[in-house]
Amino acid sequence: MGATGEQIGPARSRERFLGGEPLTGGVRSPIMNSWLRCQSLGLSPDQTELPYRDDFDPDSRLVRAAAPVLDQLASRFSGSPMNVALADAGGTVLERRFGEPDLARTLPPIQSVPGFVFAERVAGTNGIGLALAERRLVQVYGAEHFAQRSQSSACSATPIRDQLSGDIVGVLCFGYPHSYQDPALAALVRRAAETVERRLMEQRSARERALLRTYLDAGHLAHGGADTGNGHLIALAELGDSGLGRGDQLILKEKATELICSTQRAAVEVALPHGRGVTLMSRPVTSRSGVEGVVVEAVLTGEASEAPRAGPANHTAGPAPADHVTGPTRGLVLVGEPEVGKYAVAARRRLELLAEASARIGTTLDVTRTARELAEMAVPRLADYVTIDVPEAVLRGEESAHPATELHRAVVHGVRDDCPFYPAGRRVELRAGTPHMRCLDSGQEVLEPDLSTAVGWIDQEPEHARRILDRGVHSLVCVPLLARGVLLGIASFYRSRDPAPFGDDDSRLARELAARAALCIDNARRYTREHTLALALQRSLLPHGMPEQGAVEVAHRYLPSESGVGGDWFDVIPLSGARVALLVGDVVGHGLHAAATMGRLRTAARNFAELELAPDELLTHLDNLLVRLDREEGGENDAGSTGIVGATCLYAVYDPTSRLCTMARAGHPPPALVHPDGGVVFPELPAGPPLGLGGLPFETAEIRLTEGSTLVLYTDGLIEGRHRDLDVTLDRLSRALAHRGRSPEDTCRAVIDAVAPDHPEDDIALLVARTRTLPADRVASWDVPADPAEVSGVRAAATRRLTDWGLEEQAFAAELMLSELVTNAVRYGTEPIQVRLILDRTLICEVSDGSSTAPHLRRAASTEEGGRGLFLVAQLAHAWGTRYTPHGKVIWAECALDAA
Template sequence: GEDILTLHKNDFLAVPPGTPHAFAPAAGNLLLVGEPGVGKHAVAARRRLELLSEASTRIGTTLDVARTARELAEMAVPRLADYVTIDLPEAVLRGDEPTDPAKPLHRTVVHGIRGDCPFYPVGERVHLKPCTPQLRSLNGRRTVLEPDLRDAPGWVSQDPVAAQRILAHNVHSLIAVPLLARGIALGIASFYRARDPAPFGDDDRALAQELATRAAICIDNARRYTREHAMVLALQHSLLPQGFPEQNAVEVAHRYMPAESGVGGDWFDVIPLSSARVALVVGDVVGHGLHAAATMGRLRTAARNFAELDLPPDEVLTHLDNLVGRLDREEGGGDPGAGIPGIIGATCLYVIYDPTTQACTMARAGHPPPALVRPDGFVSFPELPAGPPLGLGGLPFETAEFLLPEGSQLVLYTDGLIEDRRRDFDTALEDLRRALSHPNRPPEDTCRAVLEAVVPGHPEDDIALLVARTHTLDRNRIATWDLPADPALVSSVRAAVTRRLAEWGLEETAFAAELLLSELVTNAIRYGSGPIQVRLLYDRALTCEVADTSSTSPHLRHAAATDEGGRGLFLVAQLSQSWGTRYTPEGKVIWAECALEVPGGKAGPAALRIDLDDIPAI
């Protein structure tokens, strides 16, 4: 073998003249003693070690599959090869485990000392023939060395025309290395030599194999991350609204942008409520990953369920706060030993808009307040009681109410829009104000302008944006009657309702509305307390409301055949598409909605179809 002896000049001993193999030290401090040519081999070995050491820090700097593959090519050129091409299965690029790594291959990297060498371009599908060195290497899971490509018929037969163009660029030697990690073949890396007239040797093959092995581990890590990221993104997408229900209270537009570091727990929703009202919700679960996305879905579902109870915003947040605290206790309370992180840190903003009164009621739990844009373009950020984040428990939430002119815009967002460590908070708010200060702009245009002007260049947190432009229900579509608690007035209410429905062109709905209001008014007189108010709302549905000052709520029950009563609310349920109770500071409101349809399926007034066979005999 070739042994190397390294001496310092101060340690070099004087020997008599004529003694063989003794060399006086030159101006440098090192002296190599050994067989001829040992210095050249030592330098080459040292360079290989330096390359491998540098590769351990420069390959795998990101969790992006294509970027990691390119880092392998950048390390190899020009110290090992003059050109490098890397082909990966499309499944690997998606994050999946390839079932057949040989097809379909996707040209992922082309890198070299020049950009005009005619290899297959990046993005092209590569269909390799079985005789090619690359496919032999991939199928045999071994490194294949072709010292002279002019004498490699398998490589030439893949594409003779392209092969001749490549040879014309003095490319003459090839090493094909499979990218193997954890027993999985992830693709193939091809190393080409052009400038050095000497062909690749065994040392070059070993170095290429070592580089490819290290890169394959990093590529597999990136592939696994890509798969998990795609799974979390798909989960979150399925948990976010796929579309908003039809309603006339607000015109909405929305945007969602995941953070560069991973999917988080931001969410939003638009929930139709009784009496033509609508709820707007934006929330944020602190953190990223699968747990944050799953928690977001649970909170969004819970918020919709609490909204169905017709609760005011502060009570909805109280129920969500209790839910988050209970979930946190059940899942270990964020104890690392429990294996499941806690979810303390969730925030929420809940808004209810009533188009009949133009009143907007809102409450927040540690969430940024919304922006209010008046029809003239004036932007304000209302002072809302902050409220604690969800899950702390024991602290109250407060509501605030505003009157909004028709055409105002409510802009709800999560903190990822305005919080960025590279930008001052006040500067971000001012950018948001300028982006919103344009009168009479559709919500879609508002979303687009906000994203262009306010979103950070590299978002570190998720961003949810919800823009709602308010509308008002026409006063001519609202009818109200105030009554004393007198049973004799029920017939007069029925007559007044019939006349008003005739004015609206809803004669075919009059029968169901009369029965509904008769039952609701009679119940309010019998079991509630006066005064009583009857209200009709003509929107997408006909809503019949009866309000009184009592806080007792009726319950639906199924009367037996021999019972003399108990069928009133059953009639209400059969004649309406939905009904319920809403509590107010003055008492309660019992409401029922009658569906409206028109021939041809267009929205508008028409007949309500009632199947009297479904109504039991009384």
């Protein structure tokens, strides 16, 4: 097979790279990172010599475990140009096998003789060195090698790990000509490495069996039990016959594992759940082959007359000194090597950390808080310092299109407050080649056991790197925060106090912690997005400003809850006759559905208010509307719709000419009324059922207010809560309101500061209105007999009053409107008939009569003599309409004061 396009592409890229040209693609990420490291180390691609070591152990545990596997591979590749190399964790080749035996004689020593070092730091990019650097299966083809001598070869290599510790103990590498490629080689080298790993574990088992045989031969345990003067000895399987259940045995084994970690003698009291105490005693033992281990026995009954003292390990074969025990039953619990015990304890602690992380990470739906919980879990049990960087878009609940360029430091947490890292809240800029950027680019964790050799990081950020290294930080694991295919940021774990560098087990633990946290962060991000959308929707549906009106001076507040946007709303609606409507309401539930329902109710309430409905009638119409909406959406519940649960509402209408306030409520808290002297009362209003239940009719209450009174309307989020007493909260509200002469804005501020909870569980809507009174000299009224001849007198009286008010320019339009309205009342209405002029922000003309017949605007034909009166009023008036009273109706028209 000749040269392919795959060869030509990397070859050209390598030439350009060595020539100093920037590369934006065409090279696999692991290869590019390796080239960058080689360049930073000052390696020459023309280098032909490699370090050689003659002090390696040709009969090491790794060589003994791998020898049969290497022989099988040599047989499998017999007659092919394949060569198989076994290297140790430092990159030194320990063994070689060839498919063609003559190949070893034709190759140069560097490719055929064991002892040469192929670590990346001395040999450049190659299979063995890259497998150690990437810590995973790698493949290197032709020009992807850094050294010129390897351009015609290819290789597949994978690390060999100790299954107990997780540490890399060697590398298995297949080498072959570049033209000899087989996709199955990667899987084959992986299976072969796994076989070597299993054989290493079998060696461990053989060592433990040798320790057990030494223990048995020394007379510590008699077959079936025997009395040797030190108590009755039983086997591990017989512990259950002595009253120890399976759970008790697991507890003893766990504690025994910790004792095995030390080679010294020790005795530990273990309290079992049922109250029985057991003493565990550890004894050092050495097998005939020189393997040192520990035996742990359990003293099940009896009292020790002399507690065993901790002392130096006994490294000689044979029985350990007997303890003076009075008739105990003793059982063998565990036999093992101290290092194995350390690995077992570390593995258990990692499982405990993961189990605890499941409960402690993600307690809130807040991105930053969830990231902090991840950091708090990892320090100090995994790392000494943790930094977490997320794109600013994620903090807003969005996905980031360019996470590497939008990173924001969310968390810095460590064993010391003066962390040597960029502080939280700062924008983080990562540079190419650093471990953090490699982690983001690859989407995989990056392990740097020795930060002082992380050349890409040190070269790119020398001052920052030096500051971190000076604090003793020596090891790093970078882990991407990935959830549902979305990159949410990066978590970096650092070690300083613990002298042991991070290993693969630590890297995997960090990855597991980050994966769990990433899922919680993504949930928080999605919640933040929905919360933001719901809040934006609700704010768009709430009033953006207060309308112009002269009846009340108003101020308002709206506070969304922390648990989710609700359906609270408020409104101020100018009505005819200089009146104003005040409205607060609360839709049950939270989220987009509640906000959308609130918008529909607020729109409906404004429309009903425009119809001049009385408060009880308006609530009845809202109730009917909500029942109808609930019925319509209830049919969709089977498809997953939530339906509408209900709402509460308080509606008040204030008339500044009579100072009369008419109110009705539907399951809503009553308002607070602050008198001008500072006294506070809560008027008793008929409660009425909540909206949407189709319950009892609503009732109104009328209160005549003193000028300067303050009406305070609010939703239940202000005064209610799971951990709040309603009476205490109302008393606090009363004290906050009990001030005279305070503006509505100051009242709002005082109420929120004194009454609103620090972390609202429900939305809070607050509306404060201080009443005004229209002076009597700005209102004029006349009673009109039902006689068409009286119309002219009304016009004349109105003209005189307008002249007194300085509105001569409006007199002509007012005369025409009054003439038409009074004529209609005399002709079609019933007595009593009354005319009223009100000077407010506009000139208001009102004609009332005792009839409930509604006038209708129509377009009169050219041949008709009548039907043009209301059309003429509509043309002259700024606005006009009809409202009904208990005694008839009022037809009104407004004329702008600046309109002639």
